[in-house]
Amino acid sequence: MKMPLLKEAIEKLLAQEKIGRCDFHTHSFLSDGVLLPIEQLRRALIVGHVGYGITDHVSLSNIDIIPKLIEDCKLATKHWGILAIPGVEVTHVPVNAIEEVVEKSIELGALIVVIHGETIAEPVEPGTNLKAASIKNVDILAHPGLISKEVAGQCKKNEVFVEITSNKTHRVTNGHVAKIGKESNVKFIQNTDTHSPSDMLDYAGGEKILLAAGFSEEEVEIILQNNIREFLTRIYERL
Ligand SMILES: [Zn+2]
Ligand SMILES: [Zn+2]
Numbered sequence: 001m002k003m004p005l006l007k008e009a010i011e012k013l014l015a016q017e018k019i020g021r022c023d024f025h026t027h028s029f030l031s032d033g034v035l036l037p038i039e040q041l042r043r044a045l046i047v048g049h050v051g052y053g054i055t056d057h058v059s060l061s062n063i064d065i066i067p068k069l070i071e072d073c074k075l076a077t078k079h080w081g082i083l084a085i086p087g088v089e090v091t092h093v094p095v096n097a098i099e100e101v102v103e104k105s106i107e108l109g110a111l112i113v114v115i116h117g118e119t120i121a122e123p124v125e126p127g128t129n130l131k132a133a134s135i136k137n138v139d140i141l142a143h144p145g146l147i148s149k150e151v152a153g154q155c156k157k158n159e160v161f162v163e164i165t166s167n168k169t170h171r172v173t174n175g176h177v178a179k180i181g182k183e184s185n186v187k188f189i190q191n192t193d194t195h196s197p198s199d200m201l202d203y204a205g206g207e208k209i210l211l212a213a214g215f216s217e218e219e220v221e222i223i224l225q226n227n228i229r230e231f232l233t234r235i236y237e238r239l
Contacts, residue, residue: 003239009083010236021203022051022228025114025142025191030065031056034196037072045082047200053112055087066108087112095127102137111235117144121169133160143170147177152184162186166201166209167193174213188223
């Protein structure tokens, strides 16, 4: 996918000594969020985001939203300078079809692939976490609920980031996710799973969610700086 503007925006961020607030799991009204992608990006910019991914829910029924999302991400990056990345959250897809939906999403231009993990708040098909953790093209296992050691080990092996969420319904298991993930030395990422503007967090808000999950200040710094650098580098290499 040729997107020179996004490449340039990532180069700019990576050149900074400290990277500002980034969020790589959010929803617009192309799925079940409340805002048009471009309004969401405008508001994200005003809250202080320097990098923002819109990762709308997809299955085979609505995967055609990806090209639409790309258009607004390009607009925001070009005119406002925020790094806006189009992505998907593969959501409630049967375990044995997840790989197919991941591949189709990438073909259509998704630059971030999130898998909707086995949150204890929803009847996600068991095995979804393990499948997500075993696909190299998956970037983020979102809100993985009662994540197992096996899944954490696969996330480490396949370089799938494990999410610490601020989403009010999914965050109850953050402490467990942090504990099991640390044992396998996984890479964590902090996202909001924003559906409406009030879900957005600034940099300090992200720090608080991580501290509340049991990470030390030093670990928080690694997650919000080193891991974000690694994540951005991965996207860069795709462009
Ligand atoms: Zn949703
Ligand atoms: Zn989500």
